[in-house]
Amino acid sequence: MSSDDGFQSDPDAADHDDGSGDDPAPPLLPSPRARAQAQAQALLSPPPGQVLSLLHLSFNQDFGCFAVGTDNGFRIYNCDPFREIFRRDFDSGGGIAVVEMLFRCNILALVGSGSNAMYPVNKVMIWDDHQSRCIGELSFRSEVKSVKLRRDRIVVILLQKIYVYNFADLKLLHQIETIANPRGLCVVSQSSGQMVLVCPGLQKGQVRVEHYASKRTKFIMAHDSRITAFALSQDGRLLATASSKGTLVRVFNTIDGSLLQEVRRGAGRAEIYSLAFSSTAQCLAVSSDEGTVRVFSLKADFGTLNNDRLHNTSESHVSSSSMISSLSFMKGVLLWSFSSEWSVAQFRLHEGLQYVVAFGDWKNTVLILGMDGSFYRCQFDPMTGGEMTLLEYYNFLKPEGTL
Template identity: 75%
Template sequence: MGHNADEDMGRLLNISFNQDKGCFAAGTTTGFRIYNCDPLREIFRRDLIGGGGIRVVQMLFRSNILALVGGGPDPQYPLNKVMIWDDHQSRCIGELSFRSEVKSVRLLRDLIVVILLQKIFVYNFADLKLLHQIETVMNPNGLCELSNAVLVCPGLQKGQVRLEHYSSKRTKFFMAHNSRLSSMVLSSDGLFLATSSSKGTLLRVFNTLDGSLLQEVRRGADRAEICSLAFSSTAQWLAVSSDKGTVHVFNLKVDSGSLNIDRARSSSEPSSPTSHLSFIKGVLPKYFSSEWSVAQFRLQEGMQYIVAFGHQKNTVVILGMDGSFYRCKFDPAVGGEMTQIESHNFLKLEENL
């Protein structure tokens, strides 16, 4: 019976970066793989006995601990279970079971967060004890982000955000958009939140301390499904990928050092492309007053890509559900099209590198 090598490797079901964006994990119809981003190399792979599919793989930084959820046509584990995998022992050391399908999982050093369609469960990592249970609006994409003791997820109505500050035990609700939330991301210090709605035209940046709107930027005038959002390490830049096949990078006015929003721009940064239009603001439609991206990178339309900022200055790493890996560079002073530094198919690395 003839079959090709691609079938042996399995088809991609999911890709996700780890917390510091130095690694990424891929869930396939036959198991999972872990990669280093810079330089790009496969760290390890597990092709599971019986060829079981893994739809969620969440890394805990660079440790040997992963959270796995089964998926695909032949799931390795039931869809309503989260398996805690220890790769030193090559086996599961714990599991959490639910009444319905697990949509996604998030990990921090001391917390495991499990997202279902309308509920989120927060557990203590050490003893898997349930700490917190959150009700949400319908959340088919499993939106939920966790950073520095801040958890953010959809609220109880469409477009609403719920913020949990675990250190101060405070909960805050606010409206981020009029339509359904499609994507969200926290900055690494947990101070800033970026969101998009199902329209996919405007992205908003909020202060997580009080939920105030800090900045609004515009991806485009036409509707798009936002696949991922990413802050740079200092929250100076925001990257966004959509099903339109374009990655945009925006210059943010927020500053992790101080919450002073209108900080003076250094001369190396381009002023936002709206400034020369301000004198006719009253005449133009509103979308000319929200800011447009500084830099762009074009990819295949209709394919899902996720983005992160690279560890080298002004670089962006893009991963595609077709196995594509791009590293590109943007020029903060000039903007415009990004320069491609490298491109690979990470599923076929042995042949490429």
């Protein structure tokens, strides 16, 4: 379908899939942060009369902003300093299930929600906020689960298929078949000219890595149960994965598929919602439905890789092609069961609520977005670990005029 500015969806892209309590208090912190923590706890309850429904939360590519999809529009927020940049509310009804930013520019990708939707669930709308309108669209035969943007590419994720388009002319460049992917899992590197795309493979627990610069495809048997979360380092060289068991998070080298490290979230099952590398890939943040955000210190220097073999003491068997170690000093060490001596840090939140995590611009800080409209900025000590310190808290869904 043509747009006013000449963008067109590729007719070959039509997909044939059917697509078918109590609020626990955050941790008490030593002075001088105790007061800030108490204030945050007092604000955790939704404001009286608040009826706005939150449908989507996501950071932009450099974690400097985040996008919010609601049942009547979308909003964009800046992280540092925290402030609302703009919002678009559609009076005629405009539920937005996906809002994907392109760094800080005026172009967004939007997908409508299932009910009260201004746009169909099977279309990606290219929105130009300078013009406050859609300038193009991509149409499919089934529901769009998620969208990922680079400056040169648009990646659209459906239930069992992924399409990669050239951003300049919306030309279809690549199609990928996946196992059923209801969460729309997919991550894309942001380095110019070095695009790496990671998505589920065709088997449960399998990860597919596409290296577009070298035209290579790598398959990694990451887990023996379904994948629930991915994260890529900024350069696309490191991949973190989590499965439905939620006990372990694995870190792989995307180039050769080798398993570099494991970190243990806990002994019991949990649903891991979000993973994020720090900008230097020295830390990894993990959020889950247990109500705790954890930061793990990645001890290895992943810039130097060798072929030392690790002993397999993990939750499940990993294929021999994925069992290559990283550094010689890590030989024989696979299970990193973190505690305070490993500089693990935690921040406790609502159990069962979905949170998205990222590392902030401030040194040793973590940003946390909650589906209850919460924004947290926390700081951790990479040497001593322990409970993170709350620096800032906001409820970005509060009605205007309330504190």
